[in-house]
Amino acid sequence: MSAQTPLYLQEFISLSQRIFSPFALLLVVLAGLGVTGLIRWNGVKRRMIADAFLTAERSGLLQLTLHRLGTPLTIFKWSLESLADCAQGNTCPVEDVENHIRQMRTGIQSMDSIIKQLLEVERVEGGDMRNDPKPTHVCPIIEEITKELSGDLAARKQRVSITSCANETAKVDPDILREILREILHNASLYSPDSAVITVSSAKRRGFVVLSVSDTGCGIPASERHRIFQKFGRASNAHLFDPNGAGLGLYIARNVVERAGGKIWIESEEGKGTTVSFTVPAA
Numbered sequence: 001m002s003a004q005t006p007l008y009l010q011e012f013i014s015l016s017q018r019i020f021s022p023f024a025l026l027l028v029v030l031a032g033l034g035v036t037g038l039i040r041w042n043g044v045k046r047r048m049i050a051d052a053f054l055t056a057e058r059s060g061l062l063q064l065t066l067h068r069l070g071t072p073l074t075i076f077k078w079s080l081e082s083l084a085d086c087a088q089g090n091t092c093p094v095e096d097v098e099n100h101i102r103q104m105r106t107g108i109q110s111m112d113s114i115i116k117q118l119l120e121v122e123r124v125e126g127g128d129m130r131n132d133p134k135p136t137h138v139c140p141i142i143e144e145i146t147k148e149l150s151g152d153l154a155a156r157k158q159r160v161s162i163t164s165c166a167n168e169t170a171k172v173d174p175d176i177l178r179e180i181l182r183e184i185l186h187n188a189s190l191y192s193p194d195s196a197v198i199t200v201s202s203a204k205r206r207g208f209v210v211l212s213v214s215d216t217g218c219g220i221p222a223s224e225r226h227r228i229f230q231k232f233g234r235a236s237n238a239h240l241f242d243p244n245g246a247g248l249g250l251y252i253a254r255n256v257v258e259r260a261g262g263k264i265w266i267e268s269e270e271g272k273g274t275t276v277s278f279t280v281p282a283a
Contacts, residue, residue: 072107124255135283164201191217208279219270
């Protein structure tokens with residue numbers, strides 16, 4: 001360096017040479033490559049997790065569809081073969097023909113239920129659900145849905161008892177409230193024994209209307225309650241009442257409740273029954 005170079009400039013040049021020595025530059029480059037690689041790996045890992053989740057979802061949906069469709073298709077095949085024998089001149093008692101027709105109708109209802117649930121899942125997950133909150137009287141809707149399900153309830157000699165309803169007013173889309181109650185009441189009936197009484201109540205609490213549906217069914221094991229609102233989530237003892245269930249009813253209900261600005265939870269004791277409660281904003 002020239003003797004005329006100011007001291008401060010000499011010190012700066014010397015410091016720069018030390019900082020940006022070839023070894024230091026190599027370390028900086030390696031560190032940069034490491035950070036870049038880590039960022040890219042995290043991105044790849046996230047994509048792998050997302051792909052695995054989608055694969056599991058597709059697999060679960062496929063297994064569910066095959067399982068749920070298998071039973072009605074078997075019924076159709078057996079009944080059609082029996083009716084074909086009748087058409088070929090074999091003697092067929094009227095009672096047998098009526099029984100085959102009844103079984104085929106049951107199969108059609110089962111397939112219709114599968115299709116409706118899958119379409120409902122697609123609708124709630126895709127955000128295509130209309131939500132137009134307005135002041136809505138709760139009691140008339142409880143009575144309406146109870147009446148709508150009266151045929152299914154009567155077939156099993158079940159009944160609904162509305163134990164408490166002061167006609168609270170909620171700020172909720174009435175169609176959404178109907179859908180929630182329909183899903184929960186259907187579940188309560190499905191997993192309750194014949195001649196069971198299902199109770200429904202409502203009350204206003206801290207700016208919300210709380211609705212509860214209680215059954216005397218199989219209940220849910222304590223270790224399995226955390227996943228009962230998950231997609232395809234079913235209790236291990238659910239098959240005792242509904243061997244062909246999909247585990248979608250409460251999943252749909254949870255999504256619809258949350259869309260309405262509320263929360264949903266359960267209280268259950270295995271072998272004694274379950275209470276499903278949910279909130280919607282009060283008007």
